[in-house]
Amino acid sequence: FDHFEKRVLNEPLSEITKHTTFNVIYEKLKKGRSIDSIVFHITKKTAADDISYKLDDPTYIDGKIRQEESEKDLVYEAMKSPYTKLLMEHFLLSYIDLTDTAILSGLQKNVYPLYDELKELRGLKGVKEHLTYIRDKQDDYSKKNIAKYLKKSIEQYLPIVKRQDIDHE
Template sequence: MQKQAFFQIKKEQDKGFDFESIVPIPYVKWADYHDEVTIEFSDRIMPYLINLKTNFTQHALSELAELNSKYAIILYRWLSMNYNQYEHYHVKGGRREAQVEGYRNPTIRMRELREMTDTANEYKKFANFETRVLKEPLAEITNHTSFNVIYEKVKKGRSIESIVFHITKNQVADDISYKLDDPVYIDGKIRQEESEKDLVYEAMKSPYTKLLMEHFLLSYIDLTDTAILSGLQKNVYPLYDELKELRGLNGVKEHLAYIRDKQDDYSKNNIAKYLKKSIEQYLPIVKRQDIDHE
């Protein structure tokens, strides 16, 4: 995971493009005598993972989990990065119409595509390359994710110079496209997103997040889920503050250790709800015990 989780960020500037290469997991520690693993994320990747800044690289982990081919995963990441930019600028503005459409129909040169898929020395014949790196992975993406992707080849002379992808997305049950031009809807949407970003940012700084990680109640994947982090900051951490005032930080740690031992597998699918319910049930008990002691 450490070797493969590599990001290249491409940012358009007035004079050209800026590139950043980020290894998001610079440090991993483990031992052969227990099953604990310590993983540290680079500070430079966190804004992209938790959507604090212009996040165009966050992927639907549930969709990625359905992909088996390494080329499908690589292409999905790249396509997702482009399509997220399309969705962002389509609603919020800030780019020319041609640029916005370019994110939905991104072009990549063959040389860059081979570098991205590490196939510079493989599948020399384009027919083999097309089958293994384009057709099969894109079929997998279309079948197992929300993206529907087709492509066309752009020739220069007799050789293929670049590939143009055309991305569409499966519609959710509630079609809100009619609202996209409504200033009230857009303003409300932006405010909601900004509020969630603030909650996520506070959650990432909170010592309770670290405690939950230490007690294996949160995983590194959970740290990429803005809904979980914002839900914890809004609904759970204030209750932990109450417990801390009553029993100190050790009281919070003891509570987390207890619910970790009692945790059922099904609760892992909705960890924020499980933590909220647990502390809501425990706080009244603590308060009654304190009253009895008085």
């Protein structure tokens, strides 16, 4: 059994574990003093984000640096944006949200351009009316990902505004 265990069980199973997305182990079940059967336990490996291979790649490093710089730029733009102030005035953004770079860059990248579009159609007053409506309809759960919530809200509202403007012409 020792030879069988080494050649047929341990070596192949360690290769399977090493080269696949599975962890394979076994246990020997005995009846009395002798081994009666073998039970295999196969589990899927948890896929961790292994980016270590990328760390030597200059393209990856440059891209990462550019991404961080563009996020900084987006955060800076969001801090200066009149929409950030409006969102705070309508209690849609908190002071704590202002410290979250992901929220600010998300707003600047995905939401504020749509507010610009609404502003073109209805002026700043139209944006304020939309935010008042959003605040009144907002549920607590939407606070968790405010940028996503506001993006979805404006994406649903803009086509209505555009349709109204076409109907009025």
